[in-house]
Amino acid sequence: MPGSCAVRLALVTGASRGIGAAVAIRLAGLGATVVRMSRSTPPTLEGAVDVAVDLADPDARDAALDRLLAEHGIPDVVVNNAGGFLLAPLEETSDALLREQLAINVEAPFAIARRLLPLMRKRGSGRHLLVGSVADLRAFPENAAYSASKFGVRGLHEVLVEEYRGSGVQCTLVSPGPTDTTVWDPFDPDARDGFPGRAEMLRPDDVAEAIVWAATRPVRSHVESIRLGPG
Numbered sequence: 001m002p003g004s005c006a007v008r009l010a011l012v013t014g015a016s017r018g019i020g021a022a023v024a025i026r027l028a029g030l031g032a033t034v035v036r037m038s039r040s041t042p043p044t045l046e047g048a049v050d051v052a053v054d055l056a057d058p059d060a061r062d063a064a065l066d067r068l069l070a071e072h073g074i075p076d077v078v079v080n081n082a083g084g085f086l087l088a089p090l091e092e093t094s095d096a097l098l099r100e101q102l103a104i105n106v107e108a109p110f111a112i113a114r115r116l117l118p119l120m121r122k123r124g125s126g127r128h129l130l131v132g133s134v135a136d137l138r139a140f141p142e143n144a145a146y147s148a149s150k151f152g153v154r155g156l157h158e159v160l161v162e163e164y165r166g167s168g169v170q171c172t173l174v175s176p177g178p179t180d181t182t183v184w185d186p187f188d189p190d191a192r193d194g195f196p197g198r199a200e201m202l203r204p205d206d207v208a209e210a211i212v213w214a215a216t217r218p219v220r221s222h223v224e225s226i227r228l229g230p231g
């Protein structure tokens, strides 16, 4: 990619399928070593190293990050993508469901950023990409827990932009609209009013293309946020 920034080592969370898997394929295609973290192990990919970990479990997450740093070093690019999606009205959202959304959508990327960004700052370079959602800015019914978590993701990102401005560490929020991945399987959007059909949704690689584009801009260019939706 002429003029783009080289990526030698990348961490992609939630890379076993969907958007994260597509990001890992694109980054590996650029010659990067890609550490893929998720609970299940994805199909083999040349250039990828797989770490099976529940990122909502603080001890397991810390151990996985220890391993990343000891065996591979500080990533050039971190794609904090792992997440869950819940579609439920407020009155059907239990404390346990809310905690589940917050643990994987907010606490995990927060803790990963807190561990890795200071090391990138010390080195003077790095890119941190958070995956938000159309629901990190817009309200939709049945999104109480999901939107609370994704508004939190956007808030985290906006603070990181300010805290790391001028440090050499650049932060990007990528907020996709509906994307045809397994998160939709339990909800059957084709059969519900007010939802795009799966055929109209973005494809995981559409989102991956935007993420990898932002991650590989020349260092003089900082992409703070990208919002993309179905055409």
Ligand SMILES: NC(=O)c1ccc[n+]([C@@H]2O[C@H](COP(=O)([O-])OP(=O)(O)OC[C@H]3O[C@@H](n4cnc5c(N)ncnc54)[C@H](OP(=O)(O)O)[C@@H]3O)[C@@H](O)[C@H]2O)c1
Pocket: 013, 014, 015, 016, 017, 018, 019, 020, 037, 038, 039, 040, 041, 053, 054, 055, 056, 057, 081, 082, 083, 084, 085, 104, 131, 132, 133, 134, 175, 176, 177, 178, 179, 180, 181, 182, 183, 184, 204
């Ligand atoms: N699809 C959409 O319409 C859409 C729209 C806007 C934003 N997003 C966001 O895009 C991101 C990726 O979603 P996706 O649509 O690609 O979903 P997906 O296909 O279900 O992929 C989610 C990924 O996150 C991983 N993950 C989930 N919980 C985890 C945990 N506790 N520990 C480690 N890994 C975990 C999953 O792996 P394992 O199950 O193997 O752990 C999987 O690799 C999420 O942040 C989501 O909120 C999606």
